[in-house]
Amino acid sequence: xxxxxxNQFSKRSDFEWEISTDYRSDMRVPVRxxxxxxxxxxxxxxxxxxxxxxxxxxxxxxxxxxxxxxxHQGYGFPIGGVAATDPANGVISPGGIGYDINCGIRLxxxxxxxxxxxxxxxxxxxxxxxxxxxxxxxxxxxxxSKTELMEACMKGAQWAKFTGYETARDIQFTEDNGCxxxxxxxxxxxxxxxxxxxxxxTLGGGNHFIEVDxxxxxxxxxxxxxxGLQKGAxxxxxxxxSRGFGHQICSDYVRRLQSxxxxxxxxxxxxxxxxxxxxxxxxxxxxxxxxxxxxxxxxNRQLLANKxxxxxxxxxxxxxxxxxxxQVYDLAHNIGKFENHTVNGEKKRLCVHRKGATRAFGPYSxxxxxxxxxxxQPVLVPGSMGTxxxxxxxxxxxMERSFGSCCHGAGRVMSRSQAKRKVWGEDLHKQLxxxxxxxxxxxxxxxxxxxxxxxxxxxxxxxxxxxxGLARKVARLCPLxxxxx
Amino acid sequence: MSPHGYEEVEHTADLAxxxxxxxFYSLLDHSAQGMYHLLGITMNHTFPAEWxxxxxxxxxxxxxxxxxxxxxxxxxxKKCIFNEFIFSKFDGNLQINATGxxxxxxxxxxxxxxxxxxxxxxxxxxxxxxxxFDV
Numbered sequence: 222x223x224x225x226x227x228n229q230f231s232k233r234s235d236f237e238w239e240i241s242t243d244y245r246s247d248m249r250v251p252v253r254x255x256x257x258x259x260x261x262x263x264x265x266x267x268x269x270x271x272x273x274x275x276x277x278x279x280x281x282x283x284x285x286x287x288x289x290x291x292x293h294q295g296y297g298f299p300i301g302g303v304a305a306t307d308p309a310n311g312v313i314s315p316g317g318i319g320y321d322i323n324c325g326i327r328l329x330x331x332x333x334x335x336x337x338x339x340x341x342x343x344x345x346x347x348x349x350x351x352x353x354x355x356x357x358x359x360x361x362x363x364x365x366s367k368t369e370l371m372e373a374c375m376k377g378a379q380w381a382k383f384t385g386y387e388t389a390r391d392i393q394f395t396e397d398n399g400c401x402x403x404x405x406x407x408x409x410x411x412x413x414x415x416x417x418x419x420x421x422x423t424l425g426g427g428n429h430f431i432e433v434d435x436x437x438x439x440x441x442x443x444x445x446x447x448x449g450l451q452k453g454a455x456x457x458x459x460x461x462x463s464r465g466f467g468h469q470i471c472s473d474y475v476r477r478l479q480s481x482x483x484x485x486x487x488x489x490x491x492x493x494x495x496x497x498x499x500x501x502x503x504x505x506x507x508x509x510x511x512x513x514x515x516x517x518x519x520x521n522r523q524l525l526a527n528k529x530x531x532x533x534x535x536x537x538x539x540x541x542x543x544x545x546x547x548q549v550y551d552l553a554h555n556i557g558k559f560e561n562h563t564v565n566g567e568k569k570r571l572c573v574h575r576k577g578a579t580r581a582f583g584p585y586s587x588x589x590x591x592x593x594x595x596x597x598q599p600v601l602v603p604g605s606m607g608t609x610x611x612x613x614x615x616x617x618x619x620m621e622r623s624f625g626s627c628c629h630g631a632g633r634v635m636s637r638s639q640a641k642r643k644v645w646g647e648d649l650h651k652q653l654x655x656x657x658x659x660x661x662x663x664x665x666x667x668x669x670x671x672x673x674x675x676x677x678x679x680x681x682x683x684x685x686x687x688x689x690g691l692a693r694k695v696a697r698l699c700p701l702x703x704x705x706x
Numbered sequence: 707m708s709p710h711g712y713e714e715v716e717h718t719a720d721l722a723x724x725x726x727x728x729x730f731y732s733l734l735d736h737s738a739q740g741m742y743h744l745l746g747i748t749m750n751h752t753f754p755a756e757w758x759x760x761x762x763x764x765x766x767x768x769x770x771x772x773x774x775x776x777x778x779x780x781x782x783x784k785k786c787i788f789n790e791f792i793f794s795k796f797d798g799n800l801q802i803n804a805t806g807x808x809x810x811x812x813x814x815x816x817x818x819x820x821x822x823x824x825x826x827x828x829x830x831x832x833x834x835x836x837x838x839f840d841v
Contacts, residue, residue, distance in 0.1 A: 267718045294718045296822035296838045320818040320840045357782075357815040418785060426815040427841055464781065468817040468840075470777060479768055492767065492821035605759055636716045637841070664813055666746070 224468060225270050227262060231256070232489070234263035236689035237622070239285065240274065247490065248277040255623065255689040256290035260681060263634065264292050269299035275490040276304050281311020281498075283564050287623050289578050289631030290685035291677060292582040295319075297493030300577035300633075303626045305562065308572055310488075312496035313504050315478065315511070317553040317574035320471040321702055322514030324462030325396075325599040326554070326579075326629075327522045328612065329529070329546035330449040331456065333703070335435040337541050338455065342433075343659055348532040349431055350661035352523055353425035353484050355706035357663070363421045363524070370417050371406035372652060377516030378551075380524040388548075395551040395582060399519040401558070405509025410473045413510075415519060417466030422524035426706035427459040428671060431529060432603070434610060434698035442597040444614050444695045448549045456698055457523050457546055458603055459608060462555065467514035474507045499572055508557075517557060539609075549612070550599040555577045560626050561587060573624050579691050580613035581627035600627045600692050602683060605655050605676035606660075606668075606703050611683045613692035627691045631679035638676040641666060652691060653703070663704040711736030711796075718837065718841050726834035730766060731793045733768065733833050737770065738777045738791065744839065746813025748785055753808035755786040760799040767824045767835075769800065773820040774837070777804075785809040816841055 232236040237255055242248040251272045254261060262269060269292040276298055283305050292301035297316035306312055354361045365373065378399025378701045379392055392398050406414075424431060439445045439452045450456065463470075472540040478495035481503045489495065497503035530546050537544035557574045564571070578608065582589055582598040589598055600613040608631070619625050635643070646665025649672050653660050662668045684691050707713070711732065715722040721739045725732030750803040761772040780786045788806035792830055796799070 269718075295818040296720060300719060316820075357812050427817075465817075472818050475777075476768070476771065479765075479821065492824055495821070504738070542786055595718060633719045637721065638714060639716065647773055670814070 223437055225265060227265065233687065237687050240365065245274055248274060250277050250282045251285040252277055252288065252411055253285040254288045255685060255691060257681065257685045257688065260290045260411045260677070260685055265408070267294040267556045268632060269294045269301070269433070272299040274299065274607065275494060276302060276317070278490055279304065279306065279312055279314060279494065279496060280304040280487060283307050283569065287626060289628040291628040291630050291682045293577065293632045293634070297581050298492055298576040301454065301628065302576045303578045303624060305438065305571040305624050306572045308418060308421065308499045308559065311499055311505060311572060313499050313557060314494055314496035314574065315471050315474045315507055315570055316495065317390055317479045317576050318471070318511060318557045319467045319576050320515065321462035322467035322470060322511055322687040323518030323553040324555040324572050325461040325518060325552050326603060327526055327551040328549040328599070328601050329385040329457040330549050331454055331546050332523050332543045333455040334455070335455060335638055338537060341536055341540065342701055345433065345532065346534050346659035346661050346704070349529055350383050350704050351702065352528045353424055353431060354422065354530045355663065355704060357426040357706065359423055359482040360419040361422035365418045365421060367414050367418065370414055370530045372518055373421070374404050374406045374516050380520055381523045384517065391526070391548045394548045394677050396521060396553055397588065399523065399551065401512040401515045403509060404512035404516050408509040409470065409513055413466055413473060420464040420466060421517070423464060424525060429706050431525070431605065431704040432458045432610070432700050433702035434458065434700050436696050437699040438697040440694035440696065441614065444682035447592055447596050448612065448695065449547055449600055450612060450696045451550065457529055458499050458601070459522050460603055461525065463514040464521065465516040466517050468545055469518065470510045470514045478503060492557050503650070511557060515553065520671060531665055550601065552579055552601060560624070560628055569622070573623045575626055578626045580625055581619045582625045583615045583617035586620065586625065600626055602679065603630050604679035605631045605673040606671055606705070607656065607658055607673045607700060608679055609678065610698040611694065613683065613686070614700065616690060618690035619692060624690055628682050628686050631677055632677040633647050634677050635675040637670040640672050641669045644669040644672040644674060658700050659702045660705070668705060710732050710739060712740030712743070715836060716732050721839045722836055724834065724836045726829070726832060728832040730833060731749070733769065733835070734820065737774055738788065739818050741777065741839070742787060745781065745816060747781065747824060748810040749807040751775060751807055752812040755806050755808050757788070757804045758801065760796065760801050763798055763800055766826050767821060770835070770837070771819050771821060771824070772796055773802070778816060778819060781809060791802055814841065
């Protein structure tokens, strides 16, 4: 254990724990952890909770720093961290959003049954892999001019309308309609623009993936029906973000704020937590640039979704009646946004940082599509390759306890080098194939780094958020095809 | 301690490198070679590469992140890998003349060089620090 023990938590429920500000003199707010006791004890093995304690020192926090059960150690903020600041006296921290701005998940549903396409699953895997550019440093087939990129940054997923890559439903079923207002491309560096021009419509490497799943279980018939999810049908998940464009934006501003924090007199426990008042030249510039990154990511997933649709059409047209893929939802899990929440009985506009955490708005919340008003927002929780993924729905309780936030995945437990020591990529490939999962990966070492053993059990993570009341189960998905960069 | 001036440190999700050098410039050199090691780089020795770039002089932590960020950009975006760096001070900046080769292959991506807990320590052998990379 690193510096903090289970005895320092007070228990609020079986799935909610709190460290009070008495723990360390520089804490401004408590740290609230949503997890079962066993996941909490496991989390104490790395620095994730200590990183959350560091976050609790940021100026202008309105309530506890939250940590989700898929937490793990990051850099500055822990992964799974949520922090809300008051725009009047609070800060925005680029590290609280991360380098992969608007890394997120898109889920597409279909009316195709697994049974219907059993024989074409390998062909489908090969075609998706061929059409969707993936891998380390890979450029896409779309090369934008600087002006086009700046325009795309302002319009987000809606930019795809002009290229025939978008449907009205896709936009309606994307968080913030696929476009954050207030994006300001004049706040981007030349290098960010240069990097962004070549990377639109690409998956990237690392933990990014495209996964074709079968819907194994439905737990909430009404919500599943509203989302278009049927037991035994095929669904597709796309996990990627803003690529080198977002990485450059975050790098530029973390660097710029190193000197700014001195001017503002902030004393921070970690240089990666640098921040600026929301209403300051640095804060406004970062917000304008960060929203460009977020909009790029919405557009990137939009373009990839259409490449996947193309692959489905090439392989399945004429073989099944309906090969079309319909958007269930697209959401961000690395983002900073202004949202209305109730704090101590008062409705306030807050700047919510989510670093490896998903928005999980409950029924009748602002910004949900009409079809989801009654059931709450879909919360997409991908598992590790070879295990289940989950579709949940946000609850009213999440609005009260976690600023409408939930977990974003399984969460790592093993370092990449440890995973490579324990798992041989070729063996894992064979094992997954034996389980009926087609894998297309650029490198076997990369596959080993992302082995299921390197992650927590996603089912336990989901049990924790459901137990805590932050979300409820809608459906469980099992993988058939995994495309890794 | 490794003779290369760097060693990988375990990190749950990202990558970390412990680097050291007799003085600051050798530490910069070792950190670049360590980052190439983490990226799993191979060079194409038939195509030489040369690049000159500048970083602003300032706190060591900022100079290290600026230097590695530039080396990372030249690797990922320009496909250039350098095995020699010559450092010279120039008009309030540090000028770096880098020579090496074109990249042949890269096994994994590093998104960025972070400032997470970045601090230099003076030791009897020189300087050391630990750098966390976002992957």
